[in-house]
Amino acid sequence: xxELIHRRKSISPSNNLLQAALNYANSGFxxxxxxxxxxxxxKWEKYQTHRATEEEIRQWFSKWPNAMIGIVTGQxxxxxxxxxxxxxxxxxxxxxxxxxxxxxTARTPRGGWHFYFKYSEDSDFTTKAGIMPGVDIRGEGGYxxxxxxxxxxxxxxxxxxxxxxxxxxxxxxxxxxxxxxxKSTLYRAGxxxxxxxxxxxxxxxxNSDLFTVANALTKNKLxxxxxxxxxxxLAKNCSxxxxxxxxxxxxxxxxxxxxxxxxxxxxxxREWILSTNGVFSSTEIYSCLQLSTREDRKNVSIILKRxxxxxxxxxYGNKNGQYRCLDNELAPLDWQNADVDPLDLIWPFDIHGLxxxxxxxxxxxxxxxNSGKTAFILNFIRLNQNKYQIHLFSSEGGKEELxxxxxxxxxxxxxxxxxxxxxxxxxxxxxxxxxxxxIDYLEIHDEFYKIGGIIKSxxxxxxxxxxxxxxxxxxxxxxxxxxxxxLEKPRLYLSMxxxxxxxxxxxxxxxxxxxxxxxxxxxxxxxxxxxxxxSEWYKQ
Numbered sequence: 324x325x326e327l328i329h330r331r332k333s334i335s336p337s338n339n340l341l342q343a344a345l346n347y348a349n350s351g352f353x354x355x356x357x358x359x360x361x362x363x364x365x366k367w368e369k370y371q372t373h374r375a376t377e378e379e380i381r382q383w384f385s386k387w388p389n390a391m392i393g394i395v396t397g398q399x400x401x402x403x404x405x406x407x408x409x410x411x412x413x414x415x416x417x418x419x420x421x422x423x424x425x426x427x428t429a430r431t432p433r434g435g436w437h438f439y440f441k442y443s444e445d446s447d448f449t450t451k452a453g454i455m456p457g458v459d460i461r462g463e464g465g466y467x468x469x470x471x472x473x474x475x476x477x478x479x480x481x482x483x484x485x486x487x488x489x490x491x492x493x494x495x496x497x498x499x500x501x502x503x504x505x506k507s508t509l510y511r512a513g514x515x516x517x518x519x520x521x522x523x524x525x526x527x528x529x530n531s532d533l534f535t536v537a538n539a540l541t542k543n544k545l546x547x548x549x550x551x552x553x554x555x556x557l558a559k560n561c562s563x564x565x566x567x568x569x570x571x572x573x574x575x576x577x578x579x580x581x582x583x584x585x586x587x588x589x590x591x592x593r594e595w596i597l598s599t600n601g602v603f604s605s606t607e608i609y610s611c612l613q614l615s616t617r618e619d620r621k622n623v624s625i626i627l628k629r630x631x632x633x634x635x636x637x638x639y640g641n642k643n644g645q646y647r648c649l650d651n652e653l654a655p656l657d658w659q660n661a662d663v664d665p666l667d668l669i670w671p672f673d674i675h676g677l678x679x680x681x682x683x684x685x686x687x688x689x690x691x692x693n694s695g696k697t698a699f700i701l702n703f704i705r706l707n708q709n710k711y712q713i714h715l716f717s718s719e720g721g722k723e724e725l726x727x728x729x730x731x732x733x734x735x736x737x738x739x740x741x742x743x744x745x746x747x748x749x750x751x752x753x754x755x756x757x758x759x760x761x762i763d764y765l766e767i768h769d770e771f772y773k774i775g776g777i778i779k780s781x782x783x784x785x786x787x788x789x790x791x792x793x794x795x796x797x798x799x800x801x802x803x804x805x806x807x808x809x810l811e812k813p814r815l816y817l818s819m820x821x822x823x824x825x826x827x828x829x830x831x832x833x834x835x836x837x838x839x840x841x842x843x844x845x846x847x848x849x850x851x852x853x854x855x856x857x858s859e860w861y862k863q
Contacts, residue, residue: 340384340389341384342799343392344380344392345377345380345381346487347392347469348374348375348377351374351400352395353373353374353375353395353400354374354375354380354392354394355367355383355395356383356390356393357466358387358391359474360475361391363393363466364387365383367393367395367466370395371395371397371463373399374400389473391472391473392468394466395465396450396462396466397450397465398442398444398463401441401442401492402441402442402492403439403441403442403460403461404437404439404461405437405461406436406461407457407458408457408459409456409457410457411456411457412456413435413436413457413615413616415455415458416455417615417616418538418539419496419499419502420496421496424493424496425489425493426440426493427439427484427492428482429480429481429482430482430483431468432476432478432479436615437480439486439492440495441493442462443494443495448503449462449464450464454503460503468480484613485797488771488804497531498535501528524560529558529565530565530573533557533561534576534577536554536557537573537576537577540553540577550574554570554574555567558570588619588622588626591612592623593626593635594773594776595608595612595772596630596648597776598773598775598808599775599808600648600811601648602639602646603646604642604644604645604646605620605623605645608623627646634649635648636648636649665680666680666682666789667710668707668789671699671702671706671854672824672844672854672856674817677826677829677832677834677839677860678815678826678833679831680789680815681814681831682785682788682789683782683785683787683788683789684789684813685782685791685792685812686790686791686792686813686815686817687791687792687794687816688791688793688818689793689803689809689827690794690796690803690820691795691797691798691799691820691821692795692798695848696819697728697763698728698848698852700715700761700763700793701729701852702852702854704741704761705732705734708740708741709740711759712741712758713758714755714758714760715741715742715743715763716744716750716763718745718762718764719763722743725743731850731852732852746762748766750762750777750781751777751780754785754790756784756787757786757787758788759788759789760781760785761793762781762791762792762793764794765777765792765793766795767794767804771804771806772805773808774794774803774804774805774808775809775811778792792813794809798820799820800818801818801825801827803818810827813828814828814829814830815829815830822845823846824846825841825842825844826840826841826842826843827841842860843860843862843863844856845857845858
């Protein structure tokens, strides 16, 4: 490729909003444009039963380019949203959620939370404000403002757990659904206190309702005697009264759950710290582990103090909550006998003319769905198979799909010279230390912050070999799943969207006077295997 570098105009916020609105519509949501005062620009009643067309959405965002994105909730979008405006409201919902349930969660400009669930037809959930203190629900007859909308003050709605990262919206957990049904009944009656004809504490729900209360009391670290007395009073007032001999099992279960959650949190914090390097803050832990309650943050402080006493970390600087990882292990570095020659790798788009890779290095290609990352990998294999022993660890499609992809190339099957292995996890266990290792792709479905540690474990297994790792990413983002955690170890990090490849990180330049970091190139993918450049390398 030539050396021409030119600048392109950045994508405007309005284009980002339009694309996000179209993405929501393509996912089956009914989209409407919203004014800064949170009222629709249009008469939106029609869109409670009919979804807008792509042409309508484009016209709206052309007419009102800074409109916020509204999603109509209820049956039309198969969407039910819980809107928590306060920390107390968040806590009242969070305690009813199973620890393992992954829920799309957005943060509002004012610090609130939106929880996205699948709409339930068997519950009468219409839109209501104040169904609990600090909690609104958005079902039939309502809408929600979605990320990346920007309000009148210039502040954004952002995803904490993106809806794009979830295969399917979760259903309402039974405990939460039961609580909302109870609150909905009381809401219609204008009652917010315990009454004899309430639908809770009755046969069929007594056990669940009492456990919910016991769990809340336990989470707040109240004295055991107070918990016992409270549950006993409630048990007597159930209809019919709950057996006294079974109260102990409910309280013990709640305490065991709280203890188990504390142990899991301690293990998660330790693993997060072991996967990081250098200085970090407790705020980073809150963000990566998605911790927002006072209780969790208090527990993190206790855990960090304990790890500091163990000698794993130490306080750093004068800021509160800032720590540094301690690494007391030493490995000899035989620099006098080091090989100074880079690997003789050939890359698509002549990347080897910009970036050098050395023995033991790791490279990452983060690709959006259907962007061409597998085609990139097969081209890389084809270009290097006669010089190196190559191992492809494939986690998708199986042997039939791999053969079908290779058949698109204008080469006989027998001319391909590499090993293909079926592998979906624990790649570090099978890495060939002195060969070329290609992983297509590194699957991770939750706890994305762990990706940095997984890449490091692969890197640690390499000797004179090399690893190219493919990971998934969301459209329009430079980093793959795991965000900047996945940028730490690779010496080369590529980001691929449909029609564009970007060098996000390149540590070893071929020519020190030419910086490849941030360069992009446009391309077309012909016949599913041929990359046809549509530009020179350029900087946006």
